[in-house]
Each structure stands twice: as structure tokens, then as C-alpha cells.
Amino acid sequence: MPELPEVETVVRGLSRLIIKKKVDKVSSDFPKSFPNAESDVDNFLVGAKIKSITRRGKAILIDLDTGYSLVTHLKMTGQLVFRSSSEAWGAGHPSDSLVGALPDKSTRVEIQFTDKSKLFFNDQRKFGWMKLLPTSEVSDMPFIKKLGPDAIDRALEDDGFIARLRRRPRSTIKAALLDQSVIAGVGNIYADESLFLAKISPIRLVGEISDRQLIDLHRTLLQVLTTSIEKGGSSSKNYVNAVGKRGNYLDSAYVYKRMNQACRTCSTPIEKIRVAGRGTHFCPICQKEDESC
């Protein structure tokens, strides 16, 4: 589910809510979601204070004052939802929360702080995970190590963006955008959205796209990611922020989930095909398969 803007929204929300809180109890009955030795949890998570929360691509890094970090990947359906002590222990939950009383049947990990507030890791499909390891080893995790530069990293200028994509000349541009080792943070929604705005067909091969169009793509990618962060991300189904609320980006999406609806530019029905194994939305008129326009 969550791509860069959704993960960024969760990180910002959690930063306001749980920094400096001290972990009191941790429970999880799902080793796949929480594959940590009990002794590590007891020694380095229980009793730890939350120092900082940051993002690396789509991964969430929670640094603790014990020298350990909790690294979380939400994959498709993961959620990190905070509940204050009254919400966690009272009868109810915030009325504008999409998530009801917690824990529920999707709850994989429950972290209780000393002030009785709680952080829940919910994940319907169990693809996501939360791993505890020394902070010094986070950057060596295979998954983290191979990530390319962050999609909204200002240091990645047009030249860097183009050079990274050119490493995948025989890939479709859609597949290259989704490859986290090329650029980190882009997923299916924002790949489709940025390609629409850059007027590039998702099935074009990177090697056949001009530098000029790739520069356009860099600009439109930054545009859709930034806009989505401002709108609190996209909620198609499962995504919620740190207090269980949905995001609003999809209300103004150009192509994503708009099959058969009118293109916002030319009114042609948006088409949906399969590219790189993913549902892919595009306008057959606006997004050319060459640069003839």
C-alpha cells in the first residue's frame, strides 16, 4: 500500500506523537510480522525511549535510546496507528478514524508506553514486518543497502535522476520507476501519475526516451509526491496515517484507479493494462509511445 507520501505522512505523525515516550510492554503472536528474539525485545525495546523517527524509501526507522532501532516496512496493507491512553483503554476510538477499536484481528504487534498510550502495527496481509536490530546495523540491512537515492532528495538533480534510470535501458519506464534500487520511494500510484503528467507511455523503454522527457518526468514525479504529502497521501483501501485517518490524494488523481473515466486533459477514457506485473493506468492519447508530439 504505502508509497513515499504515505510513509512520510506516517513518519511525521508519529514524530509528533511518540518521541520521548518510554516503552513499557510489547506483545506479538506473529513471528513473521515481528521476527525478533524475545531476549532482544526484553533487553533493547522494553524500557527504551523513542529518540527519532525517519524514513528511508518506504521503510520507517524508529531509533531508540538503547542503541537499537525498530525498522518497519508496511508493504501492502501495514498500518502504524497510535492511540492515546484514553483511546487505548476507554470504550472508543477517534470518530474520524477508519480503524476501529484496537487491537483487532489484523493487529500483529502492540507496543504500550509507560503513559498507557499504545502503538499498534496492523497488517491484514502479513507481508509487512517490524525488525529490532542495532542502529549501527540498519544501513547494512540488505533491503536498505540496495536502495537508490530517495525520490524527493533534492541532491538528486536532473542529471542524477537520468543517470539512475539509464541503468535500466531495456526496461519499461514503469518498471524502472518501481525499482527501488534505481530510485527509492516510488510505487504503483505515483509511477502512473507522474508518467501521465510527463506525457510518457508506461510501456516505453527507458533507452528510447530522450533526456528532455526524463527531465520532465523528474519534475512531475516531484510534483505528484509533494502534492500527495500535502494531502496526507493516498487511501485506496487500507492506508491510514498515524491516527487512523485516510489520505486525500486520490480525489484529484489523474489516472490511478480512473479506468474508463475521462482523461482530465483530453476527455479520452483512461485505460488500464498490465505492465511489469502491475495494474497500470494511462491516457492513450496524452501519453505517446514516441516523441512525435
Next chain:
DNA sequence: CACTTGACCTGTCCGC
């Protein structure tokens, strides 16, 4: 080597 395809899970939606 570069790239594509299934598998991982659970839930929902669509067509018959």
C-alpha cells in the same frame, strides 16, 4: 547479466 514472473497472505469485488 538484465529483466520478468510467481509467491507471499487476506479480503473484496465482479461475473455467472
Next chain:
DNA sequence: TGCGGACAGGTCAAGT
């Protein structure tokens, strides 16, 4: 309504 099949925002391992 009921049931089978396709599909869902991500990443890995295995395959071509």
C-alpha cells in the same frame, strides 16, 4: 445469495 477467479499500494526468489 453463492461460488470461483481476478486483483490489491511491495519486495524477494526463482526463472527465462
